[in-house]
Amino acid sequence: MAKKTSKTARKNKIIETALKIFAEKGFADATISEISKAAGVSDATVYEYFKTKEDLLFTIPEEITEEPAKDMEKILPFLRGAECKLRAIVQGYMTLYEMNPNYTALVMLQLKTNRNFLKTKSYEKVRSIAQMLLRCIQEGIDNGTFHKDIDPYLVRSMILGTIEHLCIRRHLLGAPTNLVEHVDPLVDMILGGIRVQAQPKSISVHLHIADDGQTKVEPGNTAEDT
Amino acid sequence: MAKKTSKTARKNKIIETALKIFAEKGFADATISEISKAAGVSDATVYEYFKTKEDLLFTIPEEITEEPAKDMEKILPFLRGAECKLRAIVQGYMTLYEMNPNYTALVMLQLKTNRNFLKTKSYEKVRSIAQMLLRCIQEGIDNGTFHKDIDPYLVRSMILGTIEHLCIRRHLLGAPTNLVEHVDPLVDMILGGIRVQAQPKSISVHLHIADDGQTKVEPGNTAEDT
Amino acid sequence: MAKKTSKTARKNKIIETALKIFAEKGFADATISEISKAAGVSDATVYEYFKTKEDLLFTIPEEITEEPAKDMEKILPFLRGAECKLRAIVQGYMTLYEMNPNYTALVMLQLKTNRNFLKTKSYEKVRSIAQMLLRCIQEGIDNGTFHKDIDPYLVRSMILGTIEHLCIRRHLLGAPTNLVEHVDPLVDMILGGIRVQAQPKSISVHLHIADDGQTKVEPGNTAEDT
Amino acid sequence: MAKKTSKTARKNKIIETALKIFAEKGFADATISEISKAAGVSDATVYEYFKTKEDLLFTIPEEITEEPAKDMEKILPFLRGAECKLRAIVQGYMTLYEMNPNYTALVMLQLKTNRNFLKTKSYEKVRSIAQMLLRCIQEGIDNGTFHKDIDPYLVRSMILGTIEHLCIRRHLLGAPTNLVEHVDPLVDMILGGIRVQAQPKSISVHLHIADDGQTKVEPGNTAEDT
DNA sequence: AATGAATGAGGGTTCATTCAT
DNA sequence: TATGAATGAACCCTCATTCAT
The missing domain is CATH 1.10.10.60 (Homeodomain-like)
Structure with a gap:
């Protein structure tokens, strides 16, 4: 009225x-x-x-995805190195999904299922983030950070697949309550699998040459901190 | 009639x-x-x-999953080491999904979505394979093959998530035609990320500078194998 | 139940x-x-x-028209002369419409209006009767009973149009309660308009009274020319 | 705005x-x-x-019919004889309908169907023309031009029914492209069916009894004049 | 006077499911 | 056991119409 x-x-x-x-x-x-x-x-x-019930469904992610996607595009240029960027993207995903459980459930269970969604403007936005991820992996390969012979698509599937799997488990089983805390373990494992020899790490050697003539060698800090 | x-x-x-x-x-x-x-x-x-349409849906995976699950249970005891087993399980999944596209689509798009499916006998069978995977990861951790501080659930989510992501891509986009050929790249990356030796990738060099003026250099354990 | x-x-x-x-x-x-x-x-x-509401609508005349159409086809061969046949067909229509007021209303107000009805099997049956009428008029023209230069389609439109007009008036205004009683007046007027000579009605007699006292009677030529 | x-x-x-x-x-x-x-x-x-959608529908013919109705009322007094007038009215209808195909479709398919239309001011106007037609037929009967025993309502139904039938055929089947050219054939047939001269044809016998004792018989004048 | 916006009311159609045979 | 036949229960969607601005 x-x-x-x-x-x-x-x-x-x-x-x-x-x-x-x-x-x-x-x-x-x-x-x-x-x-x-x-x-x-x-x-x-x-x-x-x-226009239709399905149109309503498809419109939902459009607005929700808009901002995170733009934010990520702003952030990435400030980060140096593929690893950093990759970690940022993963964190972006996890944060988005953790903070929007309903949206997450919708994407995982209703949209990814729907063939028509692929033809949608909404899907384009969703895809744009996934493309950043791919470009970032490619960048790592190109500049020698990542192994030359890894398949960037496979790596991306690993990252997205893992995220999605965690989201679905969380939604259906309540399993990992916290998503963001998986960012580093996940990224570290991925990096561990694709990084060309933790290069820099291998170099850091700390030499302490004492007055007493003794030279004490300590292992460099190579430990990853999770 | x-x-x-x-x-x-x-x-x-x-x-x-x-x-x-x-x-x-x-x-x-x-x-x-x-x-x-x-x-x-x-x-x-x-x-x-x-009994119902949903009952029909839920009955489908029961029989299809039965044999592969039993087969895997028979095979695993013959394999030595967590890595081998893990690779075998992944290969089992990929083979099953590659050979049964309809079943794959059903699982990925209809069953994983459905809350009621979790209460099903069928789901128990599906889960049993996932549990083998988990046990195998745990075994690797326990016997020192894999890092102590990795989260076996996260690793499993990585593996299953990746597999499922590939399957869905294949179904909706026709993307990776061949699934099985991704087994080794996937497993290798995973292992690269969780294997104990992977950590020390860092070329740790031990310098013993002896009184006698001799400097002795020992190679650290850096072996990576991809 | x-x-x-x-x-x-x-x-x-x-x-x-x-x-x-x-x-x-x-x-x-x-x-x-x-x-x-x-x-x-x-x-x-x-x-x-x-199948649909419209399908239900279109199915209705199929059965109702079936019998009258077949009956008429049986009757016509027993009638001699285009006029007789024409009268029979008109009577057939009027009887059908008089006895089935609902059907009549349906045809006049719902079906004739509907473009889709033209593509219907039902319409074929309805048309078949109209075609008999046309053939009968054509027959009259061919054998010289009716004027050569009349347009059989126009004549048919006159007949059907009149019938339909009466039906609609009857349905909406309650006007002519009785339809069948209009058969003869209608047919007579039509025939009066298309008959080559107001054949039987005209009693043209030629009297030749000869000198010899003989009276010779010849049938007169009373041909109408339009 | x-x-x-x-x-x-x-x-x-x-x-x-x-x-x-x-x-x-x-x-x-x-x-x-x-x-x-x-x-x-x-x-x-x-x-x-x-006021309503139906009100809009009903308003349409009001204006369109207005002028032709008035025109016809002006024209008729200049015409002598029922036949002339009748022909004029038919021509008026045909012209109106031929020149306004949309209006024709509306009248034939939407308005004639609608019971409520009968209560409308618009309908009054439409009816007024039909009443002229009726009066004209009555006039012909009264002054002996037309048969005494014809039913003027039936004749009008013939005329209007034919016109409407032609219009509907034209609209739905595209059949007679040209309506006006049917005016004369139609009117002639109608007149042929109702004109008084048609009847006496049969009766008129002219006897010329010559002085010379010869009796010459001539055919009566049965020719129709168009 | 003109309209953007909202909705009540309803209608056609679908389908999982049942049950007598 | 197998099924033809029937239906209850909904749901999506449309549109004539209203009213505050």
Whole structure:
């Protein structure tokens, strides 16, 4: 009846509500009428903003992914070295997923499943982050940080696959409560698997030559800290 | 009409057909009537064998997973060392998924999504293989092959996540045609990341400067093998 | 629930009911649920027998037209002369429409309007009667009963148009209660307009009274020329 | 926004657009929003001018019929004889319908179908022309031009029914491209069927009994004059 | 006067599931 | 045991219409 809220506010309210309900019950089992009721609008109003139920589904990630993707693009240029960047991207993913459990469930269980999603503008945005990851791996290979003969696509699949697996476990089993704390262990393992000899590490030797003529050699700090 | 086929044969026919159709159209978009028609039975007959549509879905992996799981259990005892076993399990997964695209699509897109599946006998079988993987990682940790401080669950998530990511890519994008050829690159990278020797990659050099003025250099253990 | 009636009986019941309701409220304003309720079946049952609401509509005339069309085909060969046949066909139409007011309303108000109906098997049957009429007019022209230069299509349009106009008036205004009584007036007027000579009616007699007292009678040529 | 057009211009624009769309898609399948968009106004504006969708439909013929009806009323007094007038009216109809295909489709398929239309002011106008036709037939009967025993309503139904049949055929089948060329054939046939001279043909025998004792018989004048 | 925005009301259609035969 | 036949229960979506601005 009354126009209490701005148009975009209404639309966002619908999107938020849909996100919540789609995440909880799954796309197929959620109904528009349930969403509209929860959003405080009528069924018809939902269709004012979204062409179909699926359109509503596909619109959700568009806005959520927008900001993180842009942020990551701003951050990366400030980081030196493929390893740093890679770690940053992984952290970005983990943070995003940890802070948006509903969105995570939606992506993992409803969107990745959906063939039509691949044709979507939303998917383009999602993909853009995945492409940063790929470029970063490629960069590491090109500048000799990573092994020449690794398959960057495989590495990316390892990273994304792991993240997704953790997210799904978390959603369905409640398993790893905390996602971000897996960033370093994960990245370290990945790096351990693709890094060309922990090069610099091997060089750091600390020589302590004592007055007494004794020379004491201590191992360089090569330990990774997790 | 006439009983041309044995009861189990009928049931299997239904399961096979359901697998195909569920994989192609998704659980929600497939209809019982479509499946029954394709299986050459009536709708009602499907309900003779399966309590509900979901029951039919959940029954599918039970039989398919049965044999591979048993095979793996037989094979593992013959293999020495966590690395070997781990490689074998990965190969088992990849082979299973590569040879059964429909089953793979079903697992990746329909079953992993479904909360109810977790309560299923089928899921138990699927889990049993995942548990072998976990035990094998744990074994590596225990006997010093793998780093003490790695999280075996995370490692398993890496392995399974990567496999699943490859499978989904293959299904939706047609991307990696061949799955099995990724076994060694994947396992090697994983091992590179968790193997104990990997740590000391760093070329630790021990300098013993003796009183006698002699300096003795000993090579550290740096062996990496990719 | 219980199968009280045979399958065809059910289908016919639905058709009858639909005929009644479509005729009363119009296709657009009638609802399936209304029809199914009146027919004593469920909505879903209607869709067991008919693919869509429009399919149900189009199926109706098929059966109703079937018999009259066949009857007319049997009758015509027994009639001699285009005029007789034409009169018979008109009587057939009028009788059919007079005895089936609902069907008439359906045809006049719902079907004639509908473009899709033209692609229908039902329409073929309806057309077949109209074609008999056309052939009959053509026959009259060919054998000299009717004027050579009349347009048989126009004549048919006159006949059918008049019939339909009467039917619609009757349905909407209640005007001519009786349709069949218009058969002869209508046909006579039509014949009056197209007959080569107002043949039988005109009693043209030529009297030649000869000198010899003989009176010779010759039939006169009364040909009309338009 | 800006008031670019006068109020009546707006209204007319809506009416014209509605005519077009109703004619093309049918009343039921056309939507207000479609019409308003095509007319360059908002949905709500349509409702400023017309109370309901049906009201809009019913308003359409009012203006279109107005002029032709008045014209015909002016013309008729200049014509002598029922036949002339009848022919003029038929020509009026045919011309109107030939020149306004959308209007014709609307009348034939949407308005004649609609019970509510009968209660409309628009219908009154439409009827007024039909009444002229009736009066003209009656006049012919009264002054002996037409048979005493013909039913003027039936004759009118013949005329209007034929016209309408031709119009519908034209609209749905594209059949007679040209309507006006059917005026004379139609009217001639009608006149042939109802004109008084047709009857006496049969009776008129001219006997010339000559002085010379010869009796000469001449055929009566049965020729129709067109 | 004009409209953007919202919605009530409803309708066609689908399908998993049941049950008498 | 197998199934033809029936349906209850929903759901997505549309649109004429309203009203505050």
